[in-house]
Amino acid sequence: xxxxxxxxxxxxxxxxxxxxxxxxxxxxxxxxxxxxxxxxxxxxxxxxxxxxxxxxxxxxxxxxxxxxxxxxxxxxxxxxxxxxxxxxxxxxxxxxxxxxxxxxxxxxxxxxxxxxxxxxxxxxxxxxxxxxxxxxxxxxxxxxxxxxxxxxxxxxxxxxxxxxxxxxxxxxxxxxxxxxxxxxxxxxxxxxxxxxxxxxxxxxxxxxxxxxxxxxxxxxxxxxxxxxxxxxxxxxxxxxxxxxxxxxxxxxxxxxxxxxxxxxxxxxxxxxxxxxxxxxxxxxxxxxxxxxxxxxxxxxxxxxxxxxxxxxxxxxxxxxxxxxxxxxxxxxxxxxxxxxxxxxxxxxxxxxxxxxxxxxxxxxxxxxxxxxxxxxxxxxxxxxxxxxxxxxxxxxxxxxxxxxxxxxxxxxxxxxxxxxxxxxxxxxxxxxxxxxxxxxxxxxxxxxxxxxxxxxx
Numbered sequence: 001x002x003x004x005x006x007x008x009x010x011x012x013x014x015x016x017x018x019x020x021x022x023x024x025x026x027x028x029x030x031x032x033x034x035x036x037x038x039x040x041x042x043x044x045x046x047x048x049x050x051x052x053x054x055x056x057x058x059x060x061x062x063x064x065x066x067x068x069x070x071x072x073x074x075x076x077x078x079x080x081x082x083x084x085x086x087x088x089x090x091x092x093x094x095x096x097x098x099x100x101x102x103x104x105x106x107x108x109x110x111x112x113x114x115x116x117x118x119x120x121x122x123x124x125x126x127x128x129x130x131x132x133x134x135x136x137x138x139x140x141x142x143x144x145x146x147x148x149x150x151x152x153x154x155x156x157x158x159x160x161x162x163x164x165x166x167x168x169x170x171x172x173x174x175x176x177x178x179x180x181x182x183x184x185x186x187x188x189x190x191x192x193x194x195x196x197x198x199x200x201x202x203x204x205x206x207x208x209x210x211x212x213x214x215x216x217x218x219x220x221x222x223x224x225x226x227x228x229x230x231x232x233x234x235x236x237x238x239x240x241x242x243x244x245x246x247x248x249x250x251x252x253x254x255x256x257x258x259x260x261x262x263x264x265x266x267x268x269x270x271x272x273x274x275x276x277x278x279x280x281x282x283x284x285x286x287x288x289x290x291x292x293x294x295x296x297x298x299x300x301x302x303x304x305x306x307x308x309x310x311x312x313x314x315x316x317x318x319x320x321x322x323x324x325x326x327x328x329x330x331x332x333x334x335x336x337x338x339x340x341x342x343x344x345x346x347x348x349x350x351x352x353x354x355x356x357x358x359x360x361x362x363x364x365x366x367x368x369x370x371x372x373x374x375x376x377x378x379x380x381x382x383x384x385x386x387x388x389x390x391x392x393x394x395x396x397x398x399x400x401x402x403x404x405x406x407x408x409x410x411x412x413x414x415x416x417x418x419x420x421x422x423x424x425x426x427x428x429x430x431x432x433x434x435x436x437x438x439x440x441x442x443x444x445x446x447x448x449x450x451x452x453x454x455x456x457x
Contacts, residue, residue, distance in 0.1 A: 024039065024040030024159070025037070025038070025039050025040070025199055025200070025201070025202040025203070026038040026039075026202060026203040026204075026205070027169075027199060027202050027203065027204050027205065027259075028205045028206070028207055028250070029169050029170065029171050029192065029204065029205070029206050029207070030207050030211060031170075031171070031172070031207070031208060031209070031210070031211075031324075031325070032170075032210075032211070032213065033167055033169070033170045034165055034167065034211075034213075035165065035166050035167060035168065035169050035197060036163065036164075036165055037056075037059070037162075037163065037164055037165070037166055038067060038161075038162075038163050039056070039161070039162055039163075039164075040159045040160070040161045040162075041054050041056075041159065041160045041161075041162060042158065042159060043158070043159065043160045044158060045071065045151065045153050045156065045157045045158070045159070045160050046153065046156050047153055047154065047155050047156045048152065048153065049074070049150070049151070049152050050150075050151055050153065051148065051149070051150055051151075052148070052149045052151060052160065053146060053147070053148050053149070054146070054147050054149065054160065054162070055144050055145070055146050055147075056145065056146075056147055056162070056164065057144060057145055057166065057198075058080060058082070058145055058166055058167070058168070058196075059078070059080075059145065059147075059164045059165065059166040060164065060165045060166065061076065061078035061080070061147070061164075063163075063164045063165040064076060064078075064147065064162060064163070064164040065162070065163050065164070066151070066160075066161065066162060066163075067161035067162060067163050068153075068157075068160070068161045070153060070154035070155055070157075071151055071152070071153045071154070071160065071161070072151065072152045072153075073149055073150070073151055074150040074151060074152055075149075075150040076147055076148060076149045076150065077147070077148040078145065078146075078147050078148075079142050079145060079146050079147075079148075080142065080145040081140075081141070081142045082141075082142050082143075082144075082145060084134075085114075087136050087140050087141055088111065088114055088117070088134070089114050090140045091111045091136065091140055092111050092112070092113055092114065093110075093111065094110070094111055094137075094140075095108050095109065095110050095111075096108065096109060096111055096134050096135070096136065097134070097135045098130060098131045098132040098133065098134055098135070099132045099133045099135060100131060100132045101132050101133075106132075106135070107121070107122070107131055107132070108122060109121050109122075109127075109130075109131065112126065116128055117129070117130065119131070166197065167196075167197075168194065168195050168196035168197035168261075169192070169193065169194045169195065169196075169197040169259060170192075170193055170195070171190055171191060171192045171193065171206050172190075172191050172325075172326050172327070173188060173189070173190055173191070173208070173269065173323070173324040173325060173326025173327075173347075174188070174189050174190075174191050174266070174326050174327055174329075175187065175188045175189075175323075175326060175327070175328040175329065175347070176188075176328075176329050176331065177277075177308075177310065177328060177329070177330045177331065177358075178331045178332070178333070178339060179277065179308070179330060179331065179332045179342070180333075182276075183274050183275060183276050183277065184274065184275055184276075184277045184310065185272055185273075185274055186272065186273050186274070186275055186310065186318055187268070187272045187273075188268070188269040188270055188323065188326075189266045189267060189268050189269055190206055190240060190251060190253075190266070190267050190269055190324075191264060191265075191266050191326075192204070192206065192253075192259075192264065192265045192266075192267070193263075193264045194259040194260060194261055194262070194263050194264075195261065195262075196261050197259050197261070198259060198260060198261060199257075199258065199259040200258050201256045201257075201258055202256060202257060202258070202259070203252070203253075203256060203257075204252075204253045204256075204257045204259070205250055205251065205252045205253070206240070206250070206251040206252075206253070206324075207245070207248055207249070207250050207251075208248060208249045208250075208251065208322075208324030208325070208349060209247065209248030209249060209324075209349060210349075211248065240252055240253055240254065240267055240268070240269060241254070242269075242321070242322070249322050249324065251269065251324075253267055254267075269324075270318075270321055273316075273317035273318040274317060275310045275311055275312065275316070275317070275318050276310075276311040277308055277309060277310050277311065278308070278309045278311070279306065279307070279308055279309075280306075280307045280308075280309065280407070280409060281304050281305065281306060281307075281363060281366055281406060281407070281408040281409065282304070282305045282307060282408070282409045282410075282411065283302045283303075283304055283305070283368045283370070283396060283398065283408055283409070283410045284302065284303075284305075284410075284411065285370075285394070285396075285410060285411060285412035285413070286370055286372060286394055286412075287392075287412045287413070287414050287418070287453055287455065288414070289413055289414060289415055290414075290415050290416070291457065292388070292390070292457055293377075293390040293392060293453075293455040293457075295372065295375040295392075296371075296372040296375075297371075297372065297375075298371070299369055299370070299371035300369065300370060300371070301367070301368070301369055302368040302369065302370045302396070303362045303368075304362060304363040304366040304367060304368050304398070304408065305359060305361075305362060305363075306343065306359070306360040306361055306362065306363050307357055307358065307359055307360065308330060308343065308357075308358045308360055309355050309356065309357045309358075310355060310356040310357075310358070311355055312350075312352075312353060312354060312355050312356065313353065314352070314353045319352065319353055320352050320353070321352055322349070322350065322351050322352050323347065323349070323350040323356070324349055325346070325347060325348050325349045325350075326346070326347060327344065327345075327346055327347075328344070328345050328346070328347050328356070328358055329341060329343070329344050330342050330343035330344065330345075330358065330360055342360060342361075343358065343359070343360025343361055344360075345358040345359045345360065365400065365401040365402045366398065366399070366400055366401070366402070366406060366408065366441070367398070367399050367401075368396060368397065368398045368399070368408070369396070369397045370394060370395065370396045370397075371394070371395050372392050372393070372394055373393045373394065373395050373450075374391075374392060374393040374452075375390070375391075375392045375393075376390070376391045376392075377389065377390045377391075387456055387457065388456070388457055389454060389455075389456050390454070390455045390456075390457075391421070391452065391453070391454045391455075392452070392453055392455075393450065393451070393452045394450070394451055394452075394453070395448060395449070395450050396410055396439070396448070396449040396450075397446060397447075397448050397449075398439055398441050398446060398447050398448075398449070399441070399445075399446040400441040400442065400443060400444065400445055400446065400447075401444065402443060402444070403443050403444065404443050405440065405441065405442050405443050406440075406441050407438055407439065407440050407441070408438075408439045408441055408447075409436055409437070409438055409439075410436065410437040410439055410449055411430070411434055411435070411436045411437075412434070412435050412436075412437075412453065413433055413434050414433060414453075414455065415433055416455075416456070416457065417455070417456040417457075418453060418454065418455040418456065419453065419454055420435050420451055420452070420453055421452040421453065421454055422451065422452050423437060423449070423450065423451035423452070424448070424449055424450040424451065425437045425438065425439055425449050425451075426438075427451065437449055437451065
C-alpha cells in the first residue's frame with residue numbers, strides 16, 4: 001500500500017500510529033453484537049498473589065480471563081452500577097433528594113425498596129411513584145465500571161493482559177450488484193457500527209458465522225443508551241484480509257482503528273468482481289404442504305416472483321471467496337445510464353463456490369392466475385385404517401406483456417404421499433416433495449399450464 005493510501009486509510013478510520021495503551025488493544029466483533037476485547041493494561045503486577053484494580057468499562061464480568069499463561073485470576077469483583085436502576089437499588093435504606101417537576105424546590109424521601117419502587121415521604125406516607133427527578137449522592141454512583149482482581153503471577157511485570165466480552169458494536173455485510181446485459185459487477189463491504197463502544201487505536205477484526213451462545217447468558221448492558229445520528233466513514237483504498245478460524249471466517253481491517261459512539265465505518269471486503277447471472281420467474285402452486293387437499297373453486301391471482309442467481313464457480317473472481325451474510329441490493333441502469341434499484345434481499349453466509357440466489361420482488365409485466373378446475377375424493381379401507389384419496393385438476397394461466405419470451409417455473413410442494421398424474425407441460429421431479437413445471441410464455445402472449453394431482457392422507 002502506498003504512503004498516500006495509508007494516510008487516507010488512517011484519516012478515514014480515525015486512526016493514529018500504534019503507540020501506548022491503545023496499541024495494545026485488539027477487538028473481534030461478532031455478527032450477534034458481541035465484542036471480544038484483548039487488552040494490555042498498564043499495571044504493576046508483582047510476583048505471587050496480589051490485588052489489582054482496573055477500569056475497563058462495561059463488560060460481562062463472567063467472561064474475564066487472563067491472556068498471560070503466567071498469570072491466573074483467582075477471583076474478581078466487578079462494580080458496574082452505572083445505570084439508574086442499579087444506583088437506586090444501592091440506595092435502599094437511604095434518604096434521597098428529589099427535585100420537584102417544574103420547580104426548584106426539593107423533597108426528601110426514604111427508599112424502602114425497589115421492584116416495585118416504594119418511597120416514604122417526610123410526613124410518613126408511602127408512594128410508589130417518584131415525586132420528581134432523583135439527585136443521587138456521588139458515593140453510590142460509579143463513574144466508570146471497575147474490576148477488582150485477585151491474581152497469582154509467576155513473575156513480576158508492568159502489564160496485565162486480559163480478555164473479556166463487551167457489547168456496544170456490531171457489523172454486517174452489504175453488497176451492491178449492478179446488472180449488465182451479459183454479466184454483473186459485484187462490490188461488497190463490511191459495515192461496522194459502534195453504538196456505545198469507544199476504542200482508541202485498536203486492531204479490529206470481524207468474525208462471520210453463527211457462533212454458539214449459551215441461552216442463559218445475557219448480553220452486557222451498555223454504559224448508557226445513546227440516540228445519535230451516525231457519522232459515516234467510508235474506506236475504499238484496501239480490502240480487508242480474510243482467513244478461516246475454526247468453522248468461521250475472520251476479516252481483519254487494515255491498519256489500526258478508533259471506534260467512537262455513533263460512528264459507522266465501511267470497509268471493502270474485496271475488489272469489484274464481475275459474475276455471470278441468470279434471471280428466473282416463479283409462480284407458486286396451490287397444493288398445500290400438509291393436511292387435506294381442500295376444494296378451491298375461486299380463480300385467484302398469483303404473484304410472479306423474480307429471482308437472480310449469481311454464478312460463482314471455483315477459480316473465478318468471486319467464486320473462490322466466502323461471502324458473509326448481509327443485504328444485497330440489485331441495480332440496473334436506465335436508458336440514460338443511471339443506476340436504479342430493482343431488488344433487495346438478505347443473503348445467508350455463503351461458502352466459496354456456491355451460487356447466490358436472490359429474491360428481487362414481483363414482476364410487473366408478467367402476471368398469472370390459477371384455479372382448481374375439478375375435485376374428486378374417495379375413502380379406502382386399509383390394514384392401517386381408513387385413508388382419503390383426492391384428485392384435483394389445476395389450471396395456471398401466465399401472461400407476458402413484454403417484447404421478450406420468458407420461462408416461468410411453477411413448483412408444487414407437498415409433504416407425504418402425492419403425485420402428478422398428467423400435465424400439459426412435462427413434470428420435473430426435483431425431490432420427494434417438489435415437482436416443477438417449466439412454462440414457456442411467448443412475447444406479448446400467454447401460456448396455459450394444466451395438470452392433475454393425486455394426494456393421499
